[in-house]
Amino acid sequence: MTAGVDLGRPQAQAIRSDEDVVRVRQLVRTFAVSARLSLVDQTKLVTAASELARNTLVYGGGGSAEVTVVEDDRRRGVRIVFADSGPGIPDIDLALTDGYTTGGGLGLGLSGARRLVDDFDIWTTVGEGTRITVTKWSR
Amino acid sequence: MERVPILKIGDILLVSIQVDMSDQTAVQLQEDLAERIVATGCHGVIIDITALDIVDSFVGRMLSTIASISKVLDAETVVVGMRPAVAITLVELGLSLNGIRTALNVERGMELVAAARGDEWDEVDGDEDVETTATT
Amino acid sequence: MALSAEESGRLARLLSEHGERLTRRWTEIVATSLRGRLSQAELARQVQELHRSMIDAGENGLTDLSSEQGGELRAVLAELSRGRARQGFTATETAISVYALKDVLLELMEENHEGSALRDFVAFSGLIDQMGLFTFETYTRTRESLIADQAEQLLELSTPVVKIWEGVVAVPLVGTLDSARAQVVMERLLQTLVDTGSPYAIIDITGVPAVDTQVAQHILKTVVAARLMGADCIISGIRPQIAQTIVALGIEFGDIATKASLADALRQVLRLTGVETRRHQRRES
Numbered sequence: 001m002t003a004g005v006d007l008g009r010p011q012a013q014a015i016r017s018d019e020d021v022v023r024v025r026q027l028v029r030t031f032a033v034s035a036r037l038s039l040v041d042q043t044k045l046v047t048a049a050s051e052l053a054r055n056t057l058v059y060g061g062g063g064s065a066e067v068t069v070v071e072d073d074r075r076r077g078v079r080i081v082f083a084d085s086g087p088g089i090p091d092i093d094l095a096l097t098d099g100y101t102t103g104g105g106l107g108l109g110l111s112g113a114r115r116l117v118d119d120f121d122i123w124t125t126v127g128e129g130t131r132i133t134v135t136k137w138s139r
Numbered sequence: 140m141e142r143v144p145i146l147k148i149g150d151i152l153l154v155s156i157q158v159d160m161s162d163q164t165a166v167q168l169q170e171d172l173a174e175r176i177v178a179t180g181c182h183g184v185i186i187d188i189t190a191l192d193i194v195d196s197f198v199g200r201m202l203s204t205i206a207s208i209s210k211v212l213d214a215e216t217v218v219v220g221m222r223p224a225v226a227i228t229l230v231e232l233g234l235s236l237n238g239i240r241t242a243l244n245v246e247r248g249m250e251l252v253a254a255a256r257g258d259e260w261d262e263v264d265g266d267e268d269v270e271t272t273a274t275t
Numbered sequence: 276m277a278l279s280a281e282e283s284g285r286l287a288r289l290l291s292e293h294g295e296r297l298t299r300r301w302t303e304i305v306a307t308s309l310r311g312r313l314s315q316a317e318l319a320r321q322v323q324e325l326h327r328s329m330i331d332a333g334e335n336g337l338t339d340l341s342s343e344q345g346g347e348l349r350a351v352l353a354e355l356s357r358g359r360a361r362q363g364f365t366a367t368e369t370a371i372s373v374y375a376l377k378d379v380l381l382e383l384m385e386e387n388h389e390g391s392a393l394r395d396f397v398a399f400s401g402l403i404d405q406m407g408l409f410t411f412e413t414y415t416r417t418r419e420s421l422i423a424d425q426a427e428q429l430l431e432l433s434t435p436v437v438k439i440w441e442g443v444v445a446v447p448l449v450g451t452l453d454s455a456r457a458q459v460v461m462e463r464l465l466q467t468l469v470d471t472g473s474p475y476a477i478i479d480i481t482g483v484p485a486v487d488t489q490v491a492q493h494i495l496k497t498v499v500a501a502r503l504m505g506a507d508c509i510i511s512g513i514r515p516q517i518a519q520t521i522v523a524l525g526i527e528f529g530d531i532a533t534k535a536s537l538a539d540a541l542r543q544v545l546r547l548t549g550v551e552t553r554r555h556q557r558r559e560s
Contacts, residue, residue, distance in 0.1 A: 018161040025159060025193065040462060043193055043224040044231060050195040051232075054162070098233055108196045112232040219505065223465030226500035241505035243472055248505075 008034075010068035015056045015082075024053040024065045028080060035069045035076045037138050045078060045136040048113040052082045052132055055109050059102070060084025060130055070135065077118070077137035085129040092122060143168045145175050151183040151252060152176065152214075153245070157190045165201045172205055176212045183252035184209050187245055189220030199234045206239045215255045216240065219248035277405050278398035280336040286399050287333025289383070290326060297379055298326050304375040309368060321372070324351055340405040349409060356410045360417035369414050373407045434460045436467040443475045443544050444468060445537065449482035457493035464497060468506045475548070476501055477540045481512030491526045498531050507547075509533070511540035 011031075013024050028049040032042040049065070056063040063084030070079045089095045098111045114120040119135040141164050146153045152175055154168065172184065186202065188194065194202075206216040217240045229236070240255075242248040278286070290297065302322045306315065328351045337344040352373070359369040380399055384392045434456065439445045444467050446460060464476055478494060480486070486494075498508040511534040513521075521528065534540040 018163045022159050022161050029192070040224045040227050043222075043228045047193045047195050047228050047232060050193060050197075054195075054197060108233050112196060112234070115231050115233070116228065217505075221504045223462060223469060223500070223504065226465060226503040227461070227496070229503055230496045230500045235499070236503060241503060243468060243474060243505045247472065247474060251505075 008069055010066050012064055012066045014062075014064050015053050015084075016062045017057070021050065021053045021057060025050050027065070027067055028078065031067045031069055031078045032136070035078045035138060037078065037136060041136055041138070044116040045080075045134075048116040048134060048136075049080055051109040051113040052080070052134065056082045056084045056086075056130075059089075060086030062086075063129075075138050077135050079133065079135040082132045082134075083129065084131075088126040088128055088130055089122075089124045090126050092124060140164060140167070142171070145171060147175075147179055147181065150181055150256075151185055151249060152179065152181045153185050153187065155187040155190070159192075160198065162197055165198055169201055169205055169208070173208050173212065176209055176214050182214050182256055183249075184214050184216040185245060185248045185252065186216065186218045187220050187248075188218060188225075189222070189244075191225065192222070194221070194225050194229060194234075196232065196234055199229065199232075199236055202239055203236060210238075215252050217242050217248040217251050219243065219245050277339050277401035280338055282395060282398040283333045283337045283402075285395060286402070287330045289380070290333065291330050293383055294326065297383065298322050300379045300382070301326070301375055304378055305372050308371045308375070309364070312364070313362070321355055325355065325373075337402075340402065340409055348406070352406055352410050353413045356413035357417045360414045360421070366411055366414050370407045370410050373403060373410050377403055430456055430459060434463055436460075436463050438467075438471050438473065439477075439541065440545070442473045442548060443477065443541065444471060444473045445477040445479060445541075447479045447482065447537070450484075452480075452483055452486065452490045452493075454489045454493065457490050461493055461497040461500070465500055465504065468501060468504060474506045475544045476506055476508045477537060477544065478508055478510045479512045479537045479540070480510065480517070481514070481537065483514075483517070486517045486520055488524050488526065491521060491524065495526070495528070495531070507532070509540040509543060511535065511537045 011027060013027050014020060015024060025046050028046050029042065032045050037045065053065055056065070061084065063082065063086070066081045066083075068079045070077050094100055096111050096114065098108065100111075101109075113134065116136075117134040118137050119133070121133040122130070123132075124130040140161070141158050143154060143156055143158070143160070143164065145168075146155075152172065154172065156168075158164070160168070175181070176184065184205070186205065191198070202218055206218075209216045218236070219242045221241065240251060242251050298319070302315070302319050305322065306313075306318055309318070325348075328348045332344055332348045335344045337348070339345065340349065355372065356369055359372070377400060380396065384396055429450075434446070434448070436444055436446050444464070446464050448460065452460075464478070467473070468476060478497070480494075494510065498510070501508045509532040510528075513533055513535075532540075532543065534543055
């Protein structure tokens with residue numbers, strides 16, 4: 001994993017329903033405020049989290065999100081790990097293309113979320129699941 | 140599940156979204172609005188998102204759909220009160236909200252609805268009636 | 276390693292034996308170079324402090340300025356350099372405060388001939404050179420942080436967003452636009468649109484000497500974001516070179532309104548909002 005020391009305790013939120021997606025947003029907002037992200041950065045991170053949480057629910061058949069405040073030598077940030085045990089993504093490059101969708105959405109979820117965060121890391125295996133790690137750093 | 144209230148003010152339906160909507164609530168709002176437009180015969184819909192601290196692709200799509208549906212039902216939709224941080228994020232996300240009219244606040248939104256209706260009357264009745272409808 | 280522990284001890288002894296005379300001469304030389312821009316008392320205090328900490332360091336067997344024994348001496352040097360940098364002295368004037376010691380030592384050692392004088396002087400010089408370089412580095416760092424602070428203050432000052440007409444705000448951008456500043460401007464402009472309820476914004480870039488891809492992107496994003504919020508932007512004052520850059524970089528300005536000058540942009544906005552006014556006038560007549 002990338003460098004960075006965990007601050008405080010990470011918090012996990014199961015993603016099983018629509019309401020859980022709302023809870024993920026609120027949890028991420030709390031962490032973003034405590035890591036002192038600017039208002040615009042908070043908004044970007046929460047929006048990205050909303051997209052990814054929905055993906056976890058819709059495509060991954062549910063899963064979880066774990067939120068942590070991280071710190072390296074210069075700055076603080078918030079890291080979120082979305083994990084599911086769903087079907088996985090057969091073609092990541094295609095899935096990250098603007099406008100590509102299998103679920104009837106706008107196809108901006110994955111590609112859009114990647115633009116909204118600083119670090120974006122995706123691990124996926126067909127038949128096993130998907131794990132997406134995103135980090136937003138304070139400026 | 141929470142439901143977003145829809146208020147009728149004159150010829151306009153006003154929706155002020157005050158809660159962090161779940162996707163289901165958003166879909167419900169879309170359905171409720173279509174029904175209310177038909178039931179009331181209103182020609183304008185104003186959706187106030189001042190209280191929303193994010194708009195993701197799902198809500199963005201909902202707004203576009205509402206605009207399209209109300210157009211079919213002969214009503215003009217204006218989305219008002221988008222926060223700067225939300226707008227910046229939407230641009231980064233790549234969501235352009237095509238086909239949606241926007242205004243800074245409810246007041247401007249009502250002017251915009253009135254102007255749009257005015258233009259329509261303009262086409263029907265010629266230039267004469269503009270003065271009464273397009274004043275600020 | 277600048278000098279051996281014994282040499283360091285000899286330096287400390289030399290410095291303390293001729294203490295008073297040495298600091299007096301040292302202060303004199305530095306005072307000449309600073310041409311009275313620092314008070315005599317202040318200067319004497321600095322020299323004495325430096326003198327004392329050099330003796331301490333020498334007695335502790337200092338062999339290298341960057342070693343642990345040099346901690347105190349480094350602190351004194353750093354404080355001196357920071358002070359000079361803040362007071363606007365040049366790097367040379369700052370370093371001379373240290374290098375003057377060489378002249379003083381040379382005079383002193385020429386008087387008391389000892390067998391090892393030359394060797395010692397070379398060793399002492401080594402240490403003084405290290406001290407001078409350290410001073411120079413601290414000086415530069417201080418100046419850099421001063422510049423960074425000023426740049427930040429300038430950022431705050433140089434991005435005014437002003438309401439120039441009912442419903443019209445303008446941002447006259449002056450100076451180089453980097454990505455960070457472009458972002459600040461963008462956020463401030465959008466917030467002002469909300470605060471003043473203005474549906475029109477004019478971004479005037481007459482005072483911007485150059486635009487790169489990133490900055491152009493920021494301006495474009497601002498325009499799109501403003502549109503999402505229900506406001507229209509006009510960009511005015513695009514210079515010929517910037518227009519060429521924009522085309523050369525292949526940046527799409529699309530349907531964004533551009534005008535030659537701020538005045539033209541304002542006229543355009545007034546025309547857009549003025550439609551109703553004119554109709555009123557016709558009605559009254």
